[in-house]
Amino acid sequence: MDCFHETKGAKCAFFITTKSLLFFILLCFKLNQQLKKYPELGQFTIMKHVYIIHGYQAVPEDHWFPWLEQQIQHTGAHAERVFLADSTHPDAQVWQECLSAQCTILNENTIIVAHSLGCLSSLNFLSQALQNSSIAAGIFVSGFTEKLKALPELDAFIASQKVDDKLLRQQIARRYVFLSTNDAFVPPPLTLRFAHGLNAQIFEIKQAGHFMQQDGYAAFPQLWEVLRPLLADS
Numbered sequence: 001m002d003c004f005h006e007t008k009g010a011k012c013a014f015f016i017t018t019k020s021l022l023f024f025i026l027l028c029f030k031l032n033q034q035l036k037k038y039p040e041l042g043q044f045t046i047m048k049h050v051y052i053i054h055g056y057q058a059v060p061e062d063h064w065f066p067w068l069e070q071q072i073q074h075t076g077a078h079a080e081r082v083f084l085a086d087s088t089h090p091d092a093q094v095w096q097e098c099l100s101a102q103c104t105i106l107n108e109n110t111i112i113v114a115h116s117l118g119c120l121s122s123l124n125f126l127s128q129a130l131q132n133s134s135i136a137a138g139i140f141v142s143g144f145t146e147k148l149k150a151l152p153e154l155d156a157f158i159a160s161q162k163v164d165d166k167l168l169r170q171q172i173a174r175r176y177v178f179l180s181t182n183d184a185f186v187p188p189p190l191t192l193r194f195a196h197g198l199n200a201q202i203f204e205i206k207q208a209g210h211f212m213q214q215d216g217y218a219a220f221p222q223l224w225e226v227l228r229p230l231l232a233d234s
Helices: 002-037 065-074 092-102 117-129 152-160 165-171 188-198 221-232
Strands: 049-053 078-082 110-115 135-141 172-180 201-205
Touching: 049 065, 049 117, 065 078, 065 221, 078 092, 092 117, 092 152, 110 117, 110 221, 117 135, 117 152, 117 165, 135 188, 135 221, 165 172, 165 188, 172 188, 172 221, 188 201, 201 221
Parallel strands: 049 078, 049 110, 110 135, 135 172, 172 201
Antiparallel strands: none
16 A cells, blocks of 8 residues: 555656656747747846046036936936035045945946046046956046146145056056047146056047036037947947
8 A cells, every 4th residue: 555655656746747847848948939039038238337427626417427327328227427525625535435435336337437637536446446346448538647737726636646557457448538639727648648547549529628518518429429339338
């Protein structure tokens, strides 16, 4: 009798296992048919995360920053405008704390877009934050690492920043720099040296001022043309 029950139980277990296996095979077959019909279902896209970082005497609502955020969000990627405290009287250490608190996702899907003094502050931050990680790209507008004759009040701030060009070249996969031929605050040679330190691709824009709203830059289509393909990369 016990033997009968054991044999019956074994047959039942075998039947259930076989039925489950057949169901799994059928499910895989149907999934394969769907993937052939709709190949896009098999594509896995990781969302890019873009930080937009303003500069001296600016806030996240200024210039082309809101416009760029909107363009990025329309693609499905995530954009965040970073707030740097008291930008009319910037404190280098406070700005580093702001960047550390807000730029918390730093990986191969992260892109940094920075303007003016925000470029220098970002590079100082990334020189520490990217010791053991890397990001997809950095786009820097009117960047500089040297003191500015037009803005001597920033001398102490600029002198305090430590930029590790070698590390940044290694840990930022793609690097781009925009400069204007008539920037009244950051002379083009300073931005060229900034770009050469990063071994960045340079985009020279004629008569663009300091890429501010009063220079006609409430939108920045040239930058978007560079950024848009980066958002599609997986």
